[in-house]
Amino acid sequence: MDDLREIRTLLAKPDPSPEVVARRRQEVRAGMRRSAPMRRARWLLVPVAAAAAAAAFVIVPAGSGEPAPASKNGREVLLVAAVSAERTPExxxxxxxxTVTHEKYPVEEYWYRRDGSFWLKGKGLKGQGKLFKFPGEPQPFAVGPLRMTFDELRRLPDDENALYDRLRSAVTESDLRTSGGPATTTEQDGFAVEALVSLISEAPVSPQVRAAAYRALASRPGVVDLGDTDGGRRLRLPLAHPGADTVVVDPDTARVRNTRLWFPLTGGAAYVEDGGVTIDAEWTDHLPAE
Known part of the structure; x- marks a missing residue:
């Protein structure tokens, strides 16, 4: 049995004690830290094309930092995060x-109702920080480059292979294009991975589907662990957008603590080449005062 299957088997058993989970996580992390350091790259900002006038994009300045210990065990990080996701109440x-945040820029917030209606708030958005309802017809939810209704999101399979196949088929049927023309097979694979990143970071799916998305990411070729960083482990994923292919995952909470690429409900893609944003998402019964 290979290492990934072993980790999943050990961690996915029903309700092990906290001591067992903590010990296994320590073992995984110890394995992650055995490799030599990898140099962190420095990037410049690349602008993003958006589909709606209400969309605002986070601009993140270039930064630097000390090299972090790296390994090739990025898939192990994702499998640990899958277990955490499955055990987190919805x-x-x-x-x-x-909520989309960056330490140097105003917070942007979105409230999405099951019927597809949504509200926005943020200094860079229409209304200059005031809550407003997005005009027009209800909108499907942005799942990477795809769009899905709430009912479609709730019907996604919680098996990682079936989930990836569903997203990959949707990418093919959507006939997505890049600046160079129709998406290649590799770019279509990357778009499907971007949809998986949306499922783990911002989409209203069940804990079981979020865990399946983590496991599907773990099974994709080209996942690389770039080492410890603030908030968790920095991973390189095989996305369709080059230069925006790193995310920071906290495996203990299954939260995406930093991402260079996200998809606002208003359409388009928010893309920063260095730094990134943190996305928090949860259910609430209340809208803020207008």
């Missing part, structure tokens, strides 16, 4: 509340 509420 909560309930009327609105799916998404």
């Amino acid at each position: 909560g309930s509420g009327t609105y799916w509340h998404i």
Whole structure:
């Protein structure tokens, strides 16, 4: 039995004691830290094309830092995060509340209702920090480059292979294009991975589907662990957007602590080449005062 299957088997058993989970996580992390350091790259900002006038994009300045210990065990990080995701209660509420933050820029917030209606708030958005309802017809949810209704999201399979196949088929059927023309097979694979990243970071899916998305990411070729960083482990994923292919995952909470690429409900893609944003998402029963 290979290492990944062993980790999943050990961690996925029903309700092990906290001591067992903590010990296994320590073992995984010890394995991650055995390799030599990898140099962290420095990137410049690349602008993003957006589909709606209400969309605002986070601009993150270039930064630097000390090299972090790296390994090739990025898939192990994702499998540990999958276990954490499956054990995190989903909560309930009327609105799916998404908060996008960066330490140097105003917070952007979205409230998504199951019927596809949503509200926005943020200094860079329409209304200059005031809550406003997105005009027009209800919108499907952005799942990477794809769009899905709430019902479609709730019907996604919780098996990682079936989930990836569903997203990959949707990418093919959507006939997505890049600046160079129709997406290649490799780019279509990357778009499907971007949809998986949306499922783990911002989409209103069940804990079981979020865990399946983590496991599907773990099974993709080209996942690389770039080492410890603030908030968790920095991973390189095979995305369709080059230069935006790193995320920071906290395996203990299954949270994406930093991402260079995200998809606002208003359409388009928010893309920063260095730094990134943190996305928090949870159910709530309340909208803020207008």
